[in-house]
Amino acid sequence: METHKMETHKYAPNSDISLKGGKLGRFAAVKYVGHPPGTKPQGCPLRADIAKLEIVLENGDSSWWGVDRFYINSELRPCCVVTSYGNCELRQGWETVPESLRR
DSSP states (O other): OOOOOEEEEEEOOSEEEEEETTEEEEEEEEEEEEEOTTOOOTTOOSOTTSEEEEEEETTSOEEEEEESEEEEOTTSOEEEEEEESSOOHHHHTSOBOOGGGOO
16 A cells, blocks of 8 residues: 655644643643754653744643644744644644744
8 A cells, every 4th residue: 555645734732621720621821832853851752853843821831732833924923734544633723824824
């Protein structure tokens, strides 16, 4: 069976679900931090050899996403690019960046 890589550009979400201090809820994103491959930030559960997008939430927790690359587009919105053989169901719900606003 042949598989094809597909590149998708998605806006990072402006909120995410977190369970911190026993409280489950959706919290607003207050900061986006890109971490290049070869880094292993404190608290990150992802492998060191991939790029990571950290979404810092208003409750102080962080949401971590493995990406191929990340950028801020001309709208000043955080975007991520994922090239994979399949799609993450959660990321599929993220808004797609229009081609005219991609880097």
